[in-house]
Amino acid sequence: MSNTFITSSYHWRNRYLLMRHGHSQANEQRLIISSPERGLSGFGLSLTGEEQLSSVVAQWHWQAPTKVVHSDFLRTTQTAERVATAFGLTLEKEKRLRERYFGELDGQADSHYPSVWAHDAQSANHQQWQVEAVSSVAARMCAVIESLEQQCEGETVLVVSHGDPLQILLTALANKPLTQHREQTALQPASITLLGS
Numbered sequence: 001m002s003n004t005f006i007t008s009s010y011h012w013r014n015r016y017l018l019m020r021h022g023h024s025q026a027n028e029q030r031l032i033i034s035s036p037e038r039g040l041s042g043f044g045l046s047l048t049g050e051e052q053l054s055s056v057v058a059q060w061h062w063q064a065p066t067k068v069v070h071s072d073f074l075r076t077t078q079t080a081e082r083v084a085t086a087f088g089l090t091l092e093k094e095k096r097l098r099e100r101y102f103g104e105l106d107g108q109a110d111s112h113y114p115s116v117w118a119h120d121a122q123s124a125n126h127q128q129w130q131v132e133a134v135s136s137v138a139a140r141m142c143a144v145i146e147s148l149e150q151q152c153e154g155e156t157v158l159v160v161s162h163g164d165p166l167q168i169l170l171t172a173l174a175n176k177p178l179t180q181h182r183e184q185t186a187l188q189p190a191s192i193t194l195l196g197s
């Protein structure tokens with residue numbers, strides 16, 4: 001699955017392939033896994049996720065990446081490794097690409113997500129249940145892209161992260177209110193969104 005996202009008012013120095021990790025054990029178990037304590041060493045890719053990655057790599061139709069930057073959670077690291085291996089690239093861990101922290105809801109059923117998103121639609125700064133504010137996620141995600149824009153030119157960068165952070169990033173880059181991040185088309189596991197031209 002692929003999407004194209006172009007910000008008409010900005011000339012990018014690099015091309016970005018924004019990738020959500022493949023289907024994970026957390027997805028399979030319908031759990032919110034957002035803390036480093038749970039996500040760094042556990043809840044990697046599910047068998048479905050492994051199959052998705054095999055398919056994505058075999059049917060690759062984007063420009064070949066020249067750089068791979070990823071969240072250091074296990075599911076994103078494993079996703080990044082599959083693509084990096086296929087293209088003979090090394091990995092660069094980036095903590096700012098981590099999953100949004102869901103506070104008191106971490107480790108609980110993913111049926112809690114809609115309640116958080118309902119609060120998001122009211123305020124990008126809310127921290128109900130000690131959830132990381134949308135504005136905070138946007139700031140760290142945008143900072144990654146800004147630093148890559150300053151450090152590199154002419155690269156095709158694969159950025160591997162998580163659903164909420166990537167949708168929040170796309171909302172911020174479109175200059176839309178962050179409260180509208182759930183109005184972005186939901187990013188499916190192992191999907192890639194092209195940022196730039």
